[in-house]
Amino acid sequence: MTVGIVLASRSPRRTELLTARGIEFAVDPADIDESVLAGENPHDYVRRMSVSKHAAVAARHAGDTVIAADTIVELDGVIHGQPVDTEAARRTL
Template sequence: MQRPLILASTSRYRRELLNRLHLPFDVQPPDVDETALDGETPRELAERLALEKARAVAARFPEAVVIGSDQVADLAGEALGKPGDHARATAQLRRMRGQTLVFQTAVAVVCQATGFVQRDLAPVRVVFRELSDAAIEQYLQAEQPYDCAGSAKSEGLGIALLSAIDSDDPTALVGLPLIRTCRMLRAAGVELL
């Protein structure tokens, strides 16, 4: 019998991605403080939070296989979070125009009952075009990506803001690297096909 599968996330984007695997799963909020630690790099922050989210939910559901994920937009070593509102999104996109960012997307799979713990990182290099203030405003009015790290949705109109995406796990930029997730789920004993 397959163990229950839980996504430790409140992200609708991660839920939509995990649905692609055609597996039954539950969603539970991880209730983890996402504040960066002093001196923590964006990569370290994403990796720590993915694991903390998975462990927090696994502690409540020890028999389940739990997936945790986190993404941090990395602009030259500075973590850019979710903007939350129009003014912050405008400021983020102005800073990012013409810049290369790395979206540090981490995933962790934990099963407390079996002691299974794996974590991986799927960095995505993204080059933003030189964007006019008018283009930024038009984009934000159309898509309102205030709940996305880096203020842009590549799966929507945000693709028009970019000149290049470099990744070996195509869903990582949306928030859950499914290639890595599938590998870890198989290692945890979850049958995918």
Template sequence: MPPAPAVPIPRALVLGSTSVYRRELLSRLRLPFAVEPPHVDEDPLPGEAPAELARRLAAAKAAAVARLHPAAVVIGSDQVADLDGEPLGKPGNHANAVAQLRRMSGRTVVFQTALTVMCQESGFVQHDLAPVRVRFRALQDDEIEAYLRAEQPYDCAGSAKSEGLGIALLDAIDSDDPTALVGLPLIRTCRMLRAAGVSVF
């Protein structure tokens, strides 16, 4: 009797991130996963466009964690707010957040959310970008202050936390992957996990 065909062993899934938002989003898929901080320098290179910065950092995060977990399927993601070609990162504090929101008032900002999925052992790697166009209302200073005091979004790119009170700052969101603005485009994530051999169901 011929031997039974080998059944592939499911690979571990690792999220290369320190973001609580990405962790919450990935948990929606109900897959077991570990979290590993990627320890990547997130400073932009001179003249680097926001989309390219997001792509580079997503790939760097995934690669850094894949070196630690070579047999696992690793997810790396990064988001950069793009204001007319200028990258806006995480404000870090209240004063910077006020300045960012004043600049974005009445304007359209593209939140460039990049994604990389890779497995070092199998050689699998895919990259994608989920741009989200966000049109901000003309914001009053008291609105900005009330929002920041309520949400304290100092760890969010462009100070935008649309899943909370930040939605009231906006006129419109245009995206083909609804969770991309929060930090992890789950439609693309599912597509890339399937390609990597991870069964979402």
């Protein structure tokens, strides 16, 4: 079945943004390796993640429009991944 629009993310905020605008869509997270490559700068990392997420999900949804994005926290050139719990989030902040 063709859905039309597929969000390649589990992000509650991205889901909220599309839903608030009345857009019908399906959610299919990419589930890719999000490891930072040695020496990779934040800009290149975000671009690589967005493209990789899009490619992974688009391969499963031929003909649909796939929306993929990535968000990171960067401080002094160091990329901080998603916190695994509340305490990790506090340490990052």
